Amino acid sequence: MPSAPALDISGIEKRFGEQRALAGVGFQVPQSGIFGLLGPNGAGKTTLLRILNGITAPDAGSISFFGEPLTRAHLPSIGYLPEERGLYKSMRVGEQALYFAQLRGLDKKEARERLRYWFDRLEVDGWWHKEVSEVSKGMAQKIQFILSVLHEPRLLILDEPLSGFDPINAQRIREVILELKAKGDTTILLSTHDMGSVEEMCDEVALLNRGQLVLNGKVPELREAARDGRYAVTFRDTVMAFTVALGASAELIEVNPNPEVPGEHLAMLRLPVESDIATWVRWISEQVELTSCTPWRPGMRDIFIRAVEHQKQPVA
16 A cells, blocks of 8 residues: 655645735655755745744645644654754854754753764864854854754755855755655655756655646656657758758757857757657758757756746736
8 A cells, every 4th residue: 555645735725915825736745755846936935834834824725744634743753944044143052952952852862962973974063162153154054954854854844955055065965865865764845946956856846836836746757748859969061951851850949050069060859759769860860960869858947947937928
């Protein structure tokens, strides 16, 4: 029997006065793995994350947490790193870390042991007795990340976890996130604008825009669907000769000189669904000098922009 999803979000509505922040949003987050929550600013992502954390309540809809209706009793099983960072500046780092660890259900001895491990792992050791006001922004971010994973939550919600980090520390955090995924005990909900991180880490994504779900699915499947029969080809011939050779066999979307290879052109084509690519390549190679032909692989940035722009178009 298949396991229940980590989250089953159904018909979530939320208004703030006249503003409709979420309009019937629904999708499932499978257990384990990394699920990306994407969308432009103002899409409703933060509102949804605040609902999941019990900070605010939906006006309508339901959420289940590993097969049970989500309640405040589940909050100790959730780790949350908000985009708006915040530590008490007048408290010492160690004192504050222990305080938050105990709020998450750890006793003081266990909290100290886990904090010692994580402070060493992310190079925060040496800051235990410092006041938060003395800590750099990047160091404060690492401390808050530690506090979000310290209690080994079943669901870890990360809102722009790499924002503001230098490349070295961003890679350290990325490695930790991938290790948590590999262990399989924690489901990670990653909200980010960093499409590179989405392609590297996420198994599935949901894209929100204007409070609505506009895209949802597994990353490889979304990329294949967005390819839409397109191929990237290079050829050595005139553009006119290539266009004439194509005829009605393919749609020429764009063609440009290859800046890296003199005398060569780069073209984007769309072939009909029924086309046999091997047969087509043999045929076109008899007409022009084709040097390469590969399926176009759209990035998540391309998919993101295309989906958002498509939603903006008026309905005919």
